[in-house]
Amino acid sequence: MEEEKQKSISPPPCPSTVTVRRNPPRRARATPYTTTATKQQQPLSSHDVPTFPIDEILSIQIPQSETKPTVPESLKIFLRIKPLKTFTKVITTTTAKSRPRNVWPQNPSKKHIAKENRNPEIAKKVKKKEEETAAVACIALNDSYSVTLTPPQALQELKRSKTEVYEGFSHVFPADCSQNDVYDKMVQPLLEDFMKGKSGMLAALGPSGSGKTHTVFGTLKNPGIVPITLRQIFKKRDAISDDFVRSFNLSIFEICSERGKGEKAYDLLGGESSELSVQQSTIRGLKEVPIQSLEEAESLIGQAMLKRATATTNSNSQSSRSQCIINIRASCNRFSNETKMQSSDAMLTIVDLAGAEREKRTGNQGERLVESNFINNTSMVFGQCLRSLLEYQKNRKKGLQKHHQNSLLTRYLRDYLEGKKRMALILTVKAGEEDYLDTSYLLRQASPYMKIKFDNTEEPCNKRQLKTFPRAEKNKKIKLSAPKNSQIEDIFHEERNQIAQEVHLQGKKADPTDRSSPSLEHVAQDKNKREHIIMRNFSKVLWNVLKQYNEKLKVAEGEICTLKDSLRREELKSLGLETELISLKSSCLVESCIPEVEAVVYGNEKVSADESSESPVPSKNVNDDVRVRCHLSSQNDAEPRSVNSEENAGIPSATTHVETEVTESPRDQVKDAVLVPCHLSSQNDAEPRQSISSEENVGIPSATTNVETEVTEFPRDQVIQNQDDPTPSPEQVEVSQDCINSRMSNVQTKSAISRRCPDSEKQERNRRLLPAPSRSLTEEMNDLDIKDKQIEKPQVEKGKTRVQKKAESTKVQEIEVPNPARESEPTSTKKQRNGQKPRRRLQPAASVLLTREINTLDIEDDIAEPKGNRGGKKTTVTQPRSQGSVTLLRHLTDNLHL
Numbered sequence: 001m002e003e004e005k006q007k008s009i010s011p012p013p014c015p016s017t018v019t020v021r022r023n024p025p026r027r028a029r030a031t032p033y034t035t036t037a038t039k040q041q042q043p044l045s046s047h048d049v050p051t052f053p054i055d056e057i058l059s060i061q062i063p064q065s066e067t068k069p070t071v072p073e074s075l076k077i078f079l080r081i082k083p084l085k086t087f088t089k090v091i092t093t094t095t096a097k098s099r100p101r102n103v104w105p106q107n108p109s110k111k112h113i114a115k116e117n118r119n120p121e122i123a124k125k126v127k128k129k130e131e132e133t134a135a136v137a138c139i140a141l142n143d144s145y146s147v148t149l150t151p152p153q154a155l156q157e158l159k160r161s162k163t164e165v166y167e168g169f170s171h172v173f174p175a176d177c178s179q180n181d182v183y184d185k186m187v188q189p190l191l192e193d194f195m196k197g198k199s200g201m202l203a204a205l206g207p208s209g210s211g212k213t214h215t216v217f218g219t220l221k222n223p224g225i226v227p228i229t230l231r232q233i234f235k236k237r238d239a240i241s242d243d244f245v246r247s248f249n250l251s252i253f254e255i256c257s258e259r260g261k262g263e264k265a266y267d268l269l270g271g272e273s274s275e276l277s278v279q280q281s282t283i284r285g286l287k288e289v290p291i292q293s294l295e296e297a298e299s300l301i302g303q304a305m306l307k308r309a310t311a312t313t314n315s316n317s318q319s320s321r322s323q324c325i326i327n328i329r330a331s332c333n334r335f336s337n338e339t340k341m342q343s344s345d346a347m348l349t350i351v352d353l354a355g356a357e358r359e360k361r362t363g364n365q366g367e368r369l370v371e372s373n374f375i376n377n378t379s380m381v382f383g384q385c386l387r388s389l390l391e392y393q394k395n396r397k398k399g400l401q402k403h404h405q406n407s408l409l410t411r412y413l414r415d416y417l418e419g420k421k422r423m424a425l426i427l428t429v430k431a432g433e434e435d436y437l438d439t440s441y442l443l444r445q446a447s448p449y450m451k452i453k454f455d456n457t458e459e460p461c462n463k464r465q466l467k468t469f470p471r472a473e474k475n476k477k478i479k480l481s482a483p484k485n486s487q488i489e490d491i492f493h494e495e496r497n498q499i500a501q502e503v504h505l506q507g508k509k510a511d512p513t514d515r516s517s518p519s520l521e522h523v524a525q526d527k528n529k530r531e532h533i534i535m536r537n538f539s540k541v542l543w544n545v546l547k548q549y550n551e552k553l554k555v556a557e558g559e560i561c562t563l564k565d566s567l568r569r570e571e572l573k574s575l576g577l578e579t580e581l582i583s584l585k586s587s588c589l590v591e592s593c594i595p596e597v598e599a600v601v602y603g604n605e606k607v608s609a610d611e612s613s614e615s616p617v618p619s620k621n622v623n624d625d626v627r628v629r630c631h632l633s634s635q636n637d638a639e640p641r642s643v644n645s646e647e648n649a650g651i652p653s654a655t656t657h658v659e660t661e662v663t664e665s666p667r668d669q670v671k672d673a674v675l676v677p678c679h680l681s682s683q684n685d686a687e688p689r690q691s692i693s694s695e696e697n698v699g700i701p702s703a704t705t706n707v708e709t710e711v712t713e714f715p716r717d718q719v720i721q722n723q724d725d726p727t728p729s730p731e732q733v734e735v736s737q738d739c740i741n742s743r744m745s746n747v748q749t750k751s752a753i754s755r756r757c758p759d760s761e762k763q764e765r766n767r768r769l770l771p772a773p774s775r776s777l778t779e780e781m782n783d784l785d786i787k788d789k790q791i792e793k794p795q796v797e798k799g800k801t802r803v804q805k806k807a808e809s810t811k812v813q814e815i816e817v818p819n820p821a822r823e824s825e826p827t828s829t830k831k832q833r834n835g836q837k838p839r840r841r842l843q844p845a846a847s848v849l850l851t852r853e854i855n856t857l858d859i860e861d862d863i864a865e866p867k868g869n870r871g872g873k874k875t876t877v878t879q880p881r882s883q884g885s886v887t888l889l890r891h892l893t894d895n896l897h898l
């Protein structure tokens with residue numbers, strides 16, 4: 001009963017999952033006495049809610065499980081520390097130390113060197129050094145998954161490095177671990193999968209002499225991964241039942257550099273011509289040897305090792321100079337009863353990479369140095385691939401950066417480096433203090449996978465910085481600190497010896513500070529030297545860059561010169577073409593240019609010339625603006641005698657728009673401004689005695705010239721007087737000429753005519769400056785010559801001319817307009833061509849007027865009948881002439897013509 005009661009009182013069984021608050025509210029715990037007393041005094045009834053057994057839960061001892069990192073399936077990273085006692089640092093290349101033999105036969109030449117190096121004195125020296133350095137290790141094992149990396153004291157003092165803790169390895173093999181340990185932890189799982197038909201790869205990565213080859217191949221006493229794996233394969237195969245038969249093939253090849261220019265693959269199991277053809281990631285012609293037994297396999301491995309490129313360096317007397325790849329392929333012949341599945345071919349790939357090495361440390365020169373560059377490059381690419389894979393596995397969103405294209409090895413191992421197949425990496429490191437930089441670099445390559453802690457409390461280093469710039473930092477350290485590191489080491493030794501000597505001599509040197517001065521000097525010198533080297537290299541690079549720029553500049557200048565030349569040539573060409581075009585156009589124009597005269601009177605002007613002349617209108621206080629616009633088109637055949645215009649010869653689209661403003665003095669009651677645009681057409685042979693002033697458009701494309709000339713008409717009475725006395729007084733002519741000239745000065749010419757005016761034209765212009773009577777006479781003479789006595793009375797077309805002012809009515813300045821259509825080419829052009837000045841005969845004004853009169857007369861008719869416009873308007877003043885006057889006129893005409 002009591003037990004039942006106890007059960008009812010006792011708390012319910014603990015649930016499988018319990019949520020515990022991180023920071024539970026603190027309560028003062030009751031003393032045991034009070035607790036028991038309370039329990040005894042107030043026993044809990046079955047209805048009471050039991051208190052939460054917080055104390056009991058807290059008192060439960062949870063077994064501390066090992067914090068094993070969550071290792072991604074496709075990649076495992078192991079670390080192996082090389083024991084310090086086997087430190088085999090060779091001081092110089094000539095004093096290479098013998099080393100324990102690998103299990104596989106070695107290159108005879110290397111053997112010979114190794115024998116030579118078995119000098120007891122050297123061995124003694126090395127042993128002593130080993131003992132000295134044994135105590136100082138840069139790496140220490142924390143647990144199975146983490147290590148602490150401590151920089152040498154010298155670097156710590158310089159504050160260049162800090163103590164780092166690397167966590168998160170799949171497993172860390174301490175220095176005293178055996179080869180079997182490595183196999184069990186690292187290879188065994190892969191082999192299991194391999195035997196089930198899953199491919200896998202394991203690779204050894206690390207600096208030169210860190211024990212990669214030792215780990216992969218091992219020695220006679222301590223066989224490495226490959227021999228143990230082969231042993232296990234045959235063991236397992238024999239253990240498997242008969243109905244599951246597997247056959248194994250072995251292929252081994254190496255990738256090495258060809259004089260630093262490219263990568264080449266060589267079959268290590270092939271015959272003499274062992275070079276393999278490489279196409280992207282595929283290696284063709286690789287020999288696969290079937291292996292039936294362990295012995296057979298071991299002998300093949302030994303054979304390959306003999307062929308493998310090795311060399312002696314400062315770091316390693318038998319350093320691998322190539323990347324060696326061993327493929328064991330398992331093919332399944334039948335259905336497996338064990339796995340109940342058809343196994344496919346599986347490949348187990350074991351890679352022994354050539355160790356990255358520092359130039360300063362290895363002392364490599366020539367061919368070795370070239371090899372070293374290749375090795376470092378491949379290691380770097382491999383490291384980059386590894387880093388990006390680790391980062392990708394950490395954060396899948398980021399995407400995998402593909403560096404594998406940069407080397408043949410990484411291309412070949414692409415599937416593994418992209419995480420598509422399982423891979424295990426073993427990083428081998430040397431534990432010596434002098435190996436700190438190599439070790440640090442290697443560990444940082446794998447850092448994205450691991451947690452890195454920094455022990456240095458003084459200056460905690462930014463983890464992210466280390467992650468982000470591992471290469472930059474590495475380069476920096478290698479270039480600047482590598483020589484320093486070894487030197488510092490020597491300095492330490494020297495210093496130690498010095499101190500010992502000083503202690504021994506007991507104060508031979510008075511000042512103890514003097515002891516450190518040589519080393520400090522050395523450090524300063526070293527620093528200066530380094531800076532000097534940096535500056536020298538920098539200036540070299542700068543010089544080269546400047547040189548290249550100079551060359552480029554020269555080339556560019558040459559190109560500019562050539563371009564300029566061609567441009568000049570093109571310009572000349574285009575100029576020539578332009579000139580040709582202009583001449584062509586002008587010639588075309590000359591042929592087709594027939595002036596056309598069109599006269600339009602705007603407004604309400606209905607006054608005919610006759611009316612204006614006849615009607616004695618008291619034109620007082622009336623201002624009549626008569627604007628005469630003469631549009632000279634190509635068909636203009638108007639008589640240009642009285643139109644003072646410049647020629648259009650040689651002008652493309654030579655349309656001369658002439659606007660002449662004729663301001664009439666008080667005259668008829670006509671008050672409206674009259675604009676008379678005169679379009680001189682070929683048919684329009686009307687008397688162009690309107691005072692028109694125009695400008696020439698010579699040789700100017702689309703030279704439309706607007707000329708506005710205001711001609712002030714004289715008072716009507718004066719006009720009448722002029723009619724009576726047709727001879728214009730010189731004053732009148734001069735006045736009107738002045739007026740025209742003043743108007744001419746306002747002429748707006750759209751093109752630069754003067755520039756293109758030939759001399760002949762200038763002469764022509766000068767000619768126009770002659771007194772009006774002379775000009776008129778000249779023109780009359782020319783006209784008479786050309787027309788060959790066929791003087792027709794001007795007919796103004798009805799459609800074109802509404803009002804034609806009688807020229808005589810104005811009796812003002814006559815402006816001549818050359819008529820290009822009178823002949824096949826304009827007179828001026830003709831003159832130009834002939835290069836002659838026109839003949840001029842000065843005649844008195846009376847004769848000029850007489851000639852004009854003659855022109856207006858129809859000589860053929862004895863009795864000249866008045867001829868009006870088409871509009872019935874009289875354009876000329878007709879007077880009945882006597883027979884005698886007609887005869888006289890004819891006679892005069894004949895004489896003039898002569």
Ligand SMILES: Nc1ncnc2c1ncn2[C@@H]1O[C@H](COP(=O)(O)OP(=O)(O)OP(=O)(O)O)[C@@H](O)[C@H]1O
Pocket residue numbers: 081082083086088099100175206207208209210211212213214215219316318319320321353354355356428
């Ligand atoms: N864990 C170890 N135990 C005993 N000896 C070792 C160990 N690791 C390396 N060694 C010895 O150190 C020497 C150099 O090792 P190994 O040739 O394997 O270096 P490596 O990394 O392959 O160098 P390299 O990249 O130049 O080829 C060898 O003589 C090897 O036997």
